[in-house]
Amino acid sequence: MFIHPTAIVEENVEIGENTRIWHFAHVRRNAKIGYSCVIGKGVYVDEGVRIGNRVKIQNFVSVYKGVTIEDDVFIGPHATFTNDKYPRAFGDRELVETLVKRGASIGANSTIVCGVTIGEYAMIAAGAVVTKDVPPFALVMGVPGKIRGFVCKRGHPMSVKEEFEDRILYRCERCDEELLVPKGIVPKRENN
Amino acid sequence: MFIHPTAIVEENVEIGENTRIWHFAHVRRNAKIGYSCVIGKGVYVDEGVRIGNRVKIQNFVSVYKGVTIEDDVFIGPHATFTNDKYPRAFGDRELVETLVKRGASIGANSTIVCGVTIGEYAMIAAGAVVTKDVPPFALVMGVPGKIRGFVCKRGHPMSVKEEFEDRILYRCERCDEELLVPKGIVPKRENN
Amino acid sequence: MFIHPTAIVEENVEIGENTRIWHFAHVRRNAKIGYSCVIGKGVYVDEGVRIGNRVKIQNFVSVYKGVTIEDDVFIGPHATFTNDKYPRAFGDRELVETLVKRGASIGANSTIVCGVTIGEYAMIAAGAVVTKDVPPFALVMGVPGKIRGFVCKRGHPMSVKEEFEDRILYRCERCDEELLVPKGIVPKRENN
Numbered sequence: 038m039f040i041h042p043t044a045i046v047e048e049n050v051e052i053g054e055n056t057r058i059w060h061f062a063h064v065r066r067n068a069k070i071g072y073s074c075v076i077g078k079g080v081y082v083d084e085g086v087r088i089g090n091r092v093k094i095q096n097f098v099s100v101y102k103g104v105t106i107e108d109d110v111f112i113g114p115h116a117t118f119t120n121d122k123y124p125r126a127f128g129d130r131e132l133v134e135t136l137v138k139r140g141a142s143i144g145a146n147s148t149i150v151c152g153v154t155i156g157e158y159a160m161i162a163a164g165a166v167v168t169k170d171v172p173p174f175a176l177v178m179g180v181p182g183k184i185r186g187f188v189c190k191r192g193h194p195m196s197v198k199e200e201f202e203d204r205i206l207y208r209c210e211r212c213d214e215e216l217l218v219p220k221g222i223v224p225k226r227e228n229n
Numbered sequence: 230m231f232i233h234p235t236a237i238v239e240e241n242v243e244i245g246e247n248t249r250i251w252h253f254a255h256v257r258r259n260a261k262i263g264y265s266c267v268i269g270k271g272v273y274v275d276e277g278v279r280i281g282n283r284v285k286i287q288n289f290v291s292v293y294k295g296v297t298i299e300d301d302v303f304i305g306p307h308a309t310f311t312n313d314k315y316p317r318a319f320g321d322r323e324l325v326e327t328l329v330k331r332g333a334s335i336g337a338n339s340t341i342v343c344g345v346t347i348g349e350y351a352m353i354a355a356g357a358v359v360t361k362d363v364p365p366f367a368l369v370m371g372v373p374g375k376i377r378g379f380v381c382k383r384g385h386p387m388s389v390k391e392e393f394e395d396r397i398l399y400r401c402e403r404c405d406e407e408l409l410v411p412k413g414i415v416p417k418r419e420n421n
Numbered sequence: 422m423f424i425h426p427t428a429i430v431e432e433n434v435e436i437g438e439n440t441r442i443w444h445f446a447h448v449r450r451n452a453k454i455g456y457s458c459v460i461g462k463g464v465y466v467d468e469g470v471r472i473g474n475r476v477k478i479q480n481f482v483s484v485y486k487g488v489t490i491e492d493d494v495f496i497g498p499h500a501t502f503t504n505d506k507y508p509r510a511f512g513d514r515e516l517v518e519t520l521v522k523r524g525a526s527i528g529a530n531s532t533i534v535c536g537v538t539i540g541e542y543a544m545i546a547a548g549a550v551v552t553k554d555v556p557p558f559a560l561v562m563g564v565p566g567k568i569r570g571f572v573c574k575r576g577h578p579m580s581v582k583e584e585f586e587d588r589i590l591y592r593c594e595r596c597d598e599e600l601l602v603p604k605g606i607v608p609k610r611e612n613n
Contacts, residue, residue: 060447078447096483140509140510140511164564166338178565180370237444271445271463311529318477340528
């Protein structure tokens with residue numbers, strides 16, 4: 038385990054073996070970070086956040102209270118989470134939770150609006166704003182984020198190989214990986 | 230008043246009672262911050278910026294010279310302001326001002342392009358890019374930001390209750406708050 | 422040359438005369454930064470990055486390994502680069518390079534997806550996500566970024582002055598600067 042001298046780690050934090058916490062990062066009390074993670078420059082991990090194993094979080098990401106991140110997740114630079122649907126400087130706040138499932142990737146500068154679940158191995162493109170649940174392996178792009186296709190486990194965009202009555206078979210040409218998806222998940226481009 | 234030891238506050242800064250300035254924040258000379266504010270991790274407050282009372286500024290926000298922020302404003306994490314319409318690394322710069330009025334909220338990762346006024350209690354959605362003035366209570370989303378409706382004082386989206394000849398009555402179902410708005414402010418979806 | 426005491430500059434870094442490196446910035450080994458540059462608050466310059474002369478990089482920008490920035494480039498606050506097309510927390514990574522040519526400007530909170538070349542004096546608008554090469558002097562906006570016109574050397578949007586059979590003449594009304602551009606570069610609005 039390595040914590041850079043400029044990083045701030047509060048009391049009662051659990052950090053797994055081989056995890057590195059870099060310059061000017063801040064991990065708040067009661068957070069739990071698994072083993073073999075990388076917590077990049079300036080990253081903010083709020084109170085009580087749970088982060089799995091082998092998670093890579095790039096520069097300046099903010100992970101707020103109420104967010105749970107499973108194993109093998111990638112979070113690109115400058116991405117942020119939120120935990121308040123109707124943010125105001127005044128009045129009572131209602132904390133809304135967010136879940137990022139195993140193996141998902143969240144692109145640079147994207148925003149994950151609270152209340153969603155991002156499925157296993159989903160891929161959120163750079164600059165996207167996620168406002169709805171994301172199915173496993175789905176590729177989400179844009180503002181607001183829309184499903185634009187599916188990716189393989191290694192993150193490559195897959196192409197449509199065959200259409201059945203109510204499902205579509207996607208295939209990664211590089212990995213030979215295949216995925217069967219119910220029809221109607223990817224919205225038609227014209228309707229967006 | 231509390232200033233974290235890692236924060237940097239330059240000379241001739243005014244900071245009100247009960248305001249907290251957090252880790253690695255930087256407040257430049259001649260800035261004025263009111264009372265009961267929260268200035269989050271890494272936030273940058275430029276020379277001469279005016280910030281009202283009870284303002285909450287989340288992690289990594291940059292508030293540049295020429296920006297004025299009134300009371301009770303919320304600014305979400307990673308949002309940024311600008312102060313130059315045609316930024317270049319060379320030549321003369323012309324500073325352009327921006328005003329955020331009382332009670333407005335600015336979403337996570339949004340960008341406020343200089344020269345605009347954001348009206349009282351307006352709500353800028355996460356990831357939006359604001360390039361035009363925003364009327365009071367308006368909800369602005371997208372890149373570029375467009376008015377998509379109106380919110381109540383507490384920030385909930387309102388629904389259309391009644392349409393009159395030249396005005397529309399909006400109503401918050403949770404707060405019973407009502408708002409009368411001239412027709413034509415919310416652009417038709419098809420024209421965007 | 423000035424390096425703020427809170428900035429971190431690793432070994433074997435070359436920094437030109439009159440360059441200023443501000444609070445909490447981090448410049449990694451083997452990076453090379455030219456003369457008369459400004460490296461803003463919190464900026465991250467990765468290993469081996471090459472930055473030209475008179476470059477201005479605003480707060481919290483991340484410039485990753487594989488990125489080259491030529492002279493006179495402006496990079497707005499919170500912009501980020503990437504260097505991985507299919508980011509995952511696991512598996513082998515393939516570094517993809519990016520080039521920003523002389524005089525270009527990159528707007529606040531924009532994202533430059535790796536693998537692109539941004540042409541001389543191009544202007545990337547605030548919040549844009551660049552996923553394709555950008556021609557010289559082009560103005561790119563939106564998510565994903567699209568060419569919306571052209572700017573003059575000082576950054577002002579130009580207007581169409583004359584259309585020829587296969588080229589369009591743009592002109593800046595403020596600077597009298599003219600630019601001849603092949604037809605078909607700016608996509609029709611309806612098709613976007």
